Structure formats: C-alpha cells, structure tokens
Amino acid sequence: MSTPILSLQHVHKSFGPAHIIRDANLDVLPGERHAVIGPNGAGKSTLFHLCSGQFAPTEGKILLNGKNIAGLKPAEVNRRGLARSFQITNIFPGVTVFENLRLAVMRKHNLQFVFWRSAARLRLVNEEVDDLLTKIRLTERAQTLASQLSYSEQRSLEIGMTLASDPQVILLDEPMAGMSHEETDYTAGLIREITEGRTLLIVEHDMSVVFSLAHRISVLVYGEIIATGTPEEIRGNARVKEAYLGEEAA
Amino acid sequence: MKYAPLLLLVTVAVLIALPWLVSGSMLNAAVQMLISALFAMAFGLLCGQAGMLSFGHAAYFGVGAFAAVHAMNAFGGEGLLPTPLLPLVGGASGLVSGLLAGYFSTKRTGVYFAMITLALAELLHALAPHLKTVFGGEAGVSSFRMPAWGIGFGSLNDVYFLTLVWTLVSIGLLYLFSKTPLGRLALGLRENAHRLRFLGYNTHALGTLIFAISAMFAGIAGALQSMNIEAANYVVLESHISTAVVLNSFIGGVRVFLGPAIGGAVMTFFGHVSSDLTRVWLLYQGIIFVLVMMFLPRGIVGELVERIRNPSGEGLARTISTLLARLASLAIAAFGAVFLIEFLQRVLSPEYRAGVTEGNWPDIALFSYDWAPLSVLPWAFGLGLFGFGIALVIMVNRRVAARKEAQA
Structure with a gap:
C-alpha cells in the first residue's frame, strides 16, 4: 500500500458541547477517487471544513503529503495543493466566466499584489483559462456573467475554479446537489475527466454516482468513520447496511 | 461603445479649450x-x-x-x-x-x-x-x-x-x-x-x-x-x-x-x-x-x-422621442415642485415672518410675479403643474408598456 496523500489521524471537532467529529481516521491514497458518504448530520461537511482550513480541529492531525495542515488558514492549505468546491455554489457572480477563472488561475502564478502589469497580457494565465474553459465545456459562455449561467453550468464553473490552482487533492462537496439526471451524468463524466492524475475526495448523496465513480468509499456516521473499502466491500458491510444503506442497497 | 475613444477625445479637447470658452x-x-x-x-x-x-x-x-x-x-x-x-x-x-x-x-x-x-x-x-x-x-x-x-x-x-x-x-x-x-x-x-x-x-x-x-x-x-x-x-x-x-x-x-x-x-x-x-x-x-x-x-x-448595451429594441428614433417626452414631462413636474418649495421657503423665512403685521400678509415675488400667500392661486399653480407633469410621465410610461405588450 502506498503512503496516503491525505491522512486524518484521530481527528476530533467540538462546537461547545456538541462533539461533531469523534476520532475520525481516514487515509486517502494518491490518484484515487475517494467518496465520503453518511446520513445527514454525520459531519461530512465539517470534515471538509477541517481539511480545507475553514475550521481547526479540536484534536488530532491532518497530514497532507506527510505534513500537518491542521489549523492552517484556507489560503495556506490551498497553497499546499488542496483545493475545494462548496456545497452552496460559491463563485464571483457579478463578473464574467472568464474573469472567474482568471481570478482563480492568477494565484498559481503568484499574481496577487501586482499593479504594474496588464491582466489582459498575461499570456500563460489566459492560455490556462482557455484550457480550463475547454475542460469544463464553457468556452462558449466565457463572456457571460457568472450569475446568468444555468445551475449546472455554475457548478461546472465552480469545479473549474477548484481546478485552477492545479491542486494535487480536490475536495468536492456535493457537486451534484439539486441536479437533474442528465445534469448528474454530465457532471459525473466531467469529474472523471478532470480528476485524471489527481486525488479526489468527494461528498455526495447520489449513491449511483458514488458507487460508479469512487475507487474507495468511507462511511461517516455520527462523526466516526465506521468503514472504508471498495464499493463491493461497502455494499456487503453489515454495519454500514444497518447504519445507513438500510433496505435500499440490500 | 465604438464611439467611446472619440467621445473621450472630444471631452479632453473641450476641457483644454475651456479657459477660452x-x-x-x-x-x-x-x-x-x-x-x-x-x-x-x-x-x-x-x-x-x-x-x-x-x-x-x-x-x-x-x-x-x-x-x-x-x-x-x-x-x-x-x-x-x-x-x-x-x-x-x-x-x-x-x-x-x-x-x-x-x-x-x-x-x-x-x-x-x-x-x-x-x-x-x-x-x-x-x-x-x-x-x-x-x-x-x-x-x-x-x-x-x-x-x-x-x-x-x-x-x-x-x-x-x-x-x-x-x-x-x-x-x-x-x-x-x-x-x-x-x-x-x-x-x-x-x-x-x-x-x-x-x-x-x-x-x-x-x-x-x-x-x-x-x-x-x-x-x-x-x-x-x-x-x-x-x-x-x-x-x-x-x-x-x-x-x-x-x-x-x-x-x-x-x-x-x-x-x-x-x-x-x-x-x-x-x-x-x-x-x-x-x-x-x-x-x-x-x-x-x-x-x-x-x-x-x-x-x-x-x-x-x-441602455446602450441592452437597447429597448424600439429603434433609435422611438427611444429618443420617448426619452424627450419623459424629460419634458419631468421638467414640468420639476418646475411645479420647485415653485412650491421656493414659495414655501419664502413664506417660512424669518425675514418674511417679521414683515407680517396684524394679519396682513404682503405679496411674495417669485419668478417675476407677485403672489398673495393666503390666496389659493400660487399653491394651486405649483401643485397643478407638479400633478400635470407626473400625469404626463405616467401616460408616457403606459404607452411604452402598451407597445411592449403589443410586441410580445
């Protein structure tokens, strides 16, 4: 077994008296598509917030490439190669699709406090934006305001922005939430394409997506990872059935 | 926005020539x-x-x-x-x-x-x-x-x-x-x-x-x-x-x-x-x-x-005539409002109040006429113009809405 690229070790998170994450242990291997499933309120989003720097864990270690990132700020976590999307669409609504992606790409090229160069003439940046537009299939919509995109287009844009920093690890928080069947298939294909050569950690409620997309699945119940394994192993796991999948998967 | 550079050039030229104008x-x-x-x-x-x-x-x-x-x-x-x-x-x-x-x-x-x-x-x-x-x-x-x-x-x-x-x-x-x-x-x-x-x-x-x-x-x-x-x-x-x-x-x-x-x-x-x-x-x-x-x-x-980016689709001539109609109606309403405000301001000013003796309210000069403040005339004049202007605006708006509906 290769060394995990992202590893949660005995992670706890409490909000006052509420103990949301209780001793979570999770290893994500390089190059795999790893899904986290669990009933509502299990702490899936909290787990993502901990990994991406939104919250600091109360206890425990989060290792990214062997280095502890627990408690780092979101911007620092991003700089170390972990990028995330959000459950609620989180884009720059009042500017164009192109601008959304350019803002995302510029950081990778260390363009933050630069006021002596024209953004339109940043050849590398603009090429990468065009590449991303092709990848997320929004080239035609480049000059549209992000707020005027359809819902699934906005989700695609969100994924594109997550991809912009060329991260090793991508966290997608319910990318298919609120989508029709067609949109879900479309987005699943997109995710398969863009995560080629990267590591994906995904939270998703649509079980057909999870079982067809993920190499391995972890089940989170009441803040605890109760099982990790291949889709077949998870289907056959008695504890999982009892806690979550129930009759539906049996 | 093709004409933006030209417009800018003209503006700068006017600004440079301004001291002589x-x-x-x-x-x-x-x-x-x-x-x-x-x-x-x-x-x-x-x-x-x-x-x-x-x-x-x-x-x-x-x-x-x-x-x-x-x-x-x-x-x-x-x-x-x-x-x-x-x-x-x-x-x-x-x-x-x-x-x-x-x-x-x-x-x-x-x-x-x-x-x-x-x-x-x-x-x-x-x-x-x-x-x-x-x-x-x-x-x-x-x-x-x-x-x-x-x-x-x-x-x-x-x-x-x-x-x-x-x-x-x-x-x-x-x-x-x-x-x-x-x-x-x-x-x-x-x-x-x-x-x-x-x-x-x-x-x-x-x-x-x-x-x-x-x-x-x-x-x-x-x-x-x-x-x-x-x-x-x-x-x-x-x-x-x-x-x-x-x-x-x-x-x-x-x-x-x-x-x-x-x-x-x-x-x-x-x-x-x-x-x-x-x-x-x-x-x-x-x-x-x-x-x-x-x-x-x-x-x-x-x-x-x-408006320039998303034109109304009525053509330039129609858009401009609508705009002019709106502006003219608004000008009438504005004149009425200004008249009322100015008249009221003069009536309420301390100088004027000092001149009022035993129920004798002197006339007030405004826009080169003398108006009696206790008469209904100046108030009706101001309010009337204001109301007339607003009514015109509403009429123009209704016409535009009717045209849009007819198109749709």
Whole structure:
C-alpha cells in the first residue's frame, strides 16, 4: 500500500458541547477517487471544513503529503495543493466566466499584489483559462456573467475554479446537489475527466454516482468513520447496511 | 461603445479649450468640478470596484490637503518639490494614512467596515482643532503658490491646467489599475471574498492595499484643493465631505468606471449654480439623490451604459422621442415642485415672518410675479403643474408598456 496523500489521524471537532467529529481516521491514497458518504448530520461537511482550513480541529492531525495542515488558514492549505468546491455554489457572480477563472488561475502564478502589469497580457494565465474553459465545456459562455449561467453550468464553473490552482487533492462537496439526471451524468463524466492524475475526495448523496465513480468509499456516521473499502466491500458491510444503506442497497 | 475613444477625445479637447470658452467664475467652478471628480473616482475604486463602502473618505482628502499646504510652505515651490509636483505629497500622505487606516478597517466588512472608517475620520476631525501646529486651529494653514518651471501659477488659468493635468493623469492611472491583476482582484473582493480566501489569496492584505491606493488618489485630490485655495482648514475633515463623495459617486454610478467622476462633476456644478439661486439647494441635492436611487439605482452613467448595451429594441428614433417626452414631462413636474418649495421657503423665512403685521400678509415675488400667500392661486399653480407633469410621465410610461405588450 502506498503512503496516503491525505491522512486524518484521530481527528476530533467540538462546537461547545456538541462533539461533531469523534476520532475520525481516514487515509486517502494518491490518484484515487475517494467518496465520503453518511446520513445527514454525520459531519461530512465539517470534515471538509477541517481539511480545507475553514475550521481547526479540536484534536488530532491532518497530514497532507506527510505534513500537518491542521489549523492552517484556507489560503495556506490551498497553497499546499488542496483545493475545494462548496456545497452552496460559491463563485464571483457579478463578473464574467472568464474573469472567474482568471481570478482563480492568477494565484498559481503568484499574481496577487501586482499593479504594474496588464491582466489582459498575461499570456500563460489566459492560455490556462482557455484550457480550463475547454475542460469544463464553457468556452462558449466565457463572456457571460457568472450569475446568468444555468445551475449546472455554475457548478461546472465552480469545479473549474477548484481546478485552477492545479491542486494535487480536490475536495468536492456535493457537486451534484439539486441536479437533474442528465445534469448528474454530465457532471459525473466531467469529474472523471478532470480528476485524471489527481486525488479526489468527494461528498455526495447520489449513491449511483458514488458507487460508479469512487475507487474507495468511507462511511461517516455520527462523526466516526465506521468503514472504508471498495464499493463491493461497502455494499456487503453489515454495519454500514444497518447504519445507513438500510433496505435500499440490500 | 465604438464611439467611446472619440467621445473621450472630444471631452479632453473641450476641457483644454475651456479657459477660452467660459467666464472666470465658471472656470473656478470647473476647477472644483475636476477636484470632486477625482475625489469621487478615488472613492469609486474602493466602493464600486472593491465593494467597500467608506463613510470617512474626507480624512484622506484632508490629510492630502494639509500635507500639500505644509510642503508648499516648507519648499516654497522650489528645489525637490516645485509647485506642479506638490500633489505627489498629497498622494504619498494619503497612501501612508490609507495603509494605516485600511489595515484596521478592512479587518471587517460591510456595515462594520463602514463604521470603522466613519469612526477613524471623526477621530481625526475631533483631534484636528487641538493640534494647532499641524492643522492651524480655527484659522487653518495658508500658503502661496510659487512660480516654477517658468509658470507663474498666479492666474486662474494656470491653476486650472495644473488641476486638469493631475486629474486626467490620475483617472488614467486608475483606469490602467483596474486592468491589472490587483485591479481584477478588487472585483473578486467585492463579489466573493470568501471564495478568494479558498483560492489562496490574502484578502486582508488585498483589502488594505486597495484601500491605501484609494486613499492615495483622495490625497491627490485634497492637495489640488488646498493648492487651489492656497489654504487648508480642518473643515475639510468634516463628515459632510465624506457624505458628499458617497452621494456624488452613487448619483453618477459607482459600478461603472467614469460614473463617480461624472457624478462628482455634475453635482458640484449643480451646487455652484443652485447655491447662487436658492437657499435650499442642499434640499434639492438630497431630493435628486433620493430620486436617482429610487428610479436609476445604477446611477446616471450606469443606467446610460445599460441602455446602450441592452437597447429597448424600439429603434433609435422611438427611444429618443420617448426619452424627450419623459424629460419634458419631468421638467414640468420639476418646475411645479420647485415653485412650491421656493414659495414655501419664502413664506417660512424669518425675514418674511417679521414683515407680517396684524394679519396682513404682503405679496411674495417669485419668478417675476407677485403672489398673495393666503390666496389659493400660487399653491394651486405649483401643485397643478407638479400633478400635470407626473400625469404626463405616467401616460408616457403606459404607452411604452402598451407597445411592449403589443410586441410580445
């Protein structure tokens, strides 16, 4: 077994008296598509917030490439190669699709406090934006305001922005939430394409997506990872059935 | 927007020819208009592009004004800082104070940000009268523009051109800034600072820097102001200066690039003209602001740009005739309203009340007629015109709506 690229070790998170994450242990291997499933309120989003720097864990270690990132700020976590999307669409609504992606790409090229160069003439940046537009299939919509995109287009844009920093690890928080069947298939294909050569950690409620997309699945119940394994192993796991999948998967 | 460069060229040409086109008093007003245009543009960078509503921009305007006056006195317009370069001092002092104030205020956003900027500006305003060596107390600090580079700087023309060059160069720099990576990030800050953080940006540092650059241009505007009047007094730190720049920018349109400049220039011109004509010009200014915010929330320029980008589909001739019909109806309503306000103001003024004896109310002269205040005539005249104008506006609007429905 290769060394995990992202590893949660005995992670706890409490909000006052509420103990949301209780001793979570999770290893994500390089190059795999790893899904986290669990009933509502299990702490899936909290787990993502901990990994991406939104919250600091109360206890425990989060290792990214062997280095502890627990408690780092979101911007620092991003700089170390972990990028995330959000459950609620989180884009720059009042500017164009192109601008959304350019803002995302510029950081990778260390363009933050630069006021002596024209953004339109940043050849590398603009090429990468065009590449991303092709990848997320929004080239035609480049000059549209992000707020005027359809819902699934906005989700695609969100994924594109997550991809912009060329991260090793991508966290997608319910990318298919609120989508029709067609949109879900479309987005699943997109995710398969863009995560080629990267590591994906995904939270998703649509079980057909999870079982067809993920190499391995972890089940989170009441803040605890109760099982990790291949889709077949998870289907056959008695504890999982009892806690979550129930009759539906049996 | 094909004609934008041409329009710009014509505007600049007119501005250059202005001293030979208008009277001295108008040219003086033009200097004020340029200064408030630049000040509004500095504010527009912070509020329109980066989405941070500052209620204390008078502080940086004032700091620039005082820095320039002190530099004028210290260098006598020679040596390292000849007169034409004095606005640099205003800009530098604005930048430094902006870095300091921006560091604290951009730690918060929205209402809290606005409150911090307001508090910092009020702090400076309260402190200023006590720091006599810096702010000169009640009398302020005065100075003289000295000749430099073979220019006298004594005449109004010289001052006008100095202000014009600095304003145009500054607005040009602000335009270029909006095209740089940092300028684009200002938009990101406005649209979604949370997302910027997760993209790896340091939003606090970005906010501080953009705040400081805005304060720098406000400082240049302040310096031009004190060079124009050859003095600075702590009244430039008063909150109404901060409020005026907010109102002017929103009237022009804070989200479009030249919106704040046009708003600043137009409202300063309006103030210049109307303050000679009426005592209640501030009331009119307030009414204009409320009306613009209610009916043209994008501001005058913002609405114009929107109309050009998304034409109504009725053709140019129809659009213009509708516009003219609306303007004419509004002019009638405005005349009625102005008549009522002016008449009421005269009736209520202490001078007039002193002249009223034992139920004898003398006639009031307004628009070259004498009106009896107790008669129904003047009131009916004003109200009637106002109502007639509004009725016309409603009629025009109904026709436009009917045409749209017929098309659909």
